[in-house]
Amino acid sequence: MRPFEYTRALDAATAVAIVSERPGAAFLGAGTNLVDHMKLGVANPNLLVDVRGLPYDRIVSLPDGGIRVGAAVSNTDLAVAPVVRSRYPMLSRALLAGASAQLRNVATTAGNVMQRTRCVYFQDVSTPCNKREPGAGCSAVDGFNRDLAILGASEHCVATHPSDMAVALAALDAAVVVLGVDGERSVPVADFHRLPGDEPHRDTVLAHGELITAIDLPDVPMAARSTYRKVRDRASYAFALVSVAAALEITDGTVSDVRIALGGVAHKPWRAARAEQTLRGAPATEDSFRRAADAELSAARPLTGNGFKVPLARNTIVAALRDLAREDSA
Structure with missing residues (x-):
């Protein structure tokens, strides 16, 4: 791994300001995906801003009858929450199908939706990959593509999104609550992740430095x-x-x-x-x-x-x- 700086965020606004001002900075939650990519050389942040201590580890009711899931709620806590099991069983089942108990215990809600593809070429830095290095080419198009996309792909990328939880969130019309330097905004999950087009390196519509603080689930009887x-x-x-x-x-x-x-x-x-x-x-x-x-x-x-x-x-x-x-x- 390459050397990097580390700091622990004291509040969300400061975390956003630090990362926004530094192009090579990244947020660190549980790190179950990011740290793997750092070890592989896929990701090389020069500063990690640890947001695990921020107060986003609760599930609360919303006035419209929905619920708000804090960004730091673990996948285990979300899967077993009575309100989720009774009102949104597809979400509970998706989480339980998604990873081992050990990973669910540490993986966070925000980190889950921010997962990057498991395409073998993306994770192998010795091969060309437009997602990892824009303009390099897509090795998967004519290579090993058994696990990859059949819908919405482009000549520049045929990778798939790995999250199980995000599939349930899309069906439920959930929204991602995001904090940036210009304030808070809400993005429907359906619009949050991008199709590859000619910019496959952009997984989501987030701007650099925007921080997920919660996921809102509407009341869907x-x-x-x-x-x-x-x-x-x-x-x-x-x-x-x-x-x-x-x-x-x-x-x-x-x-x-x-x-x-x-x-x-x-x-x-x-x-x-x-x-x-x-x-x-x-x-x-x-x-x-x-x-x-x-x-x-x-x-x-x-x-x-x-x-x-x-x-x-x-x-x-x-x-x-x-x-x-x-x-x-x-």
Whole structure:
């Protein structure tokens, strides 16, 4: 690792000011992703500003009926919180599927959504990677791309976002609360992460020095009947090949509302808007679920090594919705 300076933030405004003024500075939370990248040479900050001591480790109720999850709330505490398990089970299940207990105990809410891709070329500094070094080229396009994107990719990057939690947040219409030098702003999770385009090195819409302070979850009554289904190579905490966060509301046998987001298929958590539109007002049947999945995946552009993800995603969407429909009729 290269030498770097370290300081502990006393308050959020000071932390933001320090990082904003220094291009090579970075915030340090639990460091479960950042420290790995520093060891690999992928990230080389010259100053780490430790924000773990800031007062963002609580889950509180909001006036509109939603909840605010502090940026420093651990993944374990969020997954087991009674309000999350009862009102947002897809989020609890996504967190429990995402990592080992040891990692969940230290990983934070903010750090989870800020994870960077696990593309092997991004983490191997001996290979060209546009995300790591803009303009270098994308080794994955014609290389080992089995785990990579089938939706929303570009010729400059075909990486996928690794977070399970962020997929559930996208389905729930959550928002990221951010503090910068110009004050606080709220960014919908759907707009927070970026597709690669011709700037794949920009994972999010954050400006340098902006600090996540919380995630806001709106009151979504239908989310009480929701699920998270993850397909991976092994059951022991592997990253998703495909995952589905889904909530389903059925009235008199018809889909009255639905939320679907996909993981493991794009550079960001993928909100399945086409599938949702196809399903609303349709019979709550497996045929309808399959048509909705096909509508969403019609835009898929698989690579040489990951064409299997298209039928896998289709079957996973159908299975998640079928399970929810069965719960509704039970």
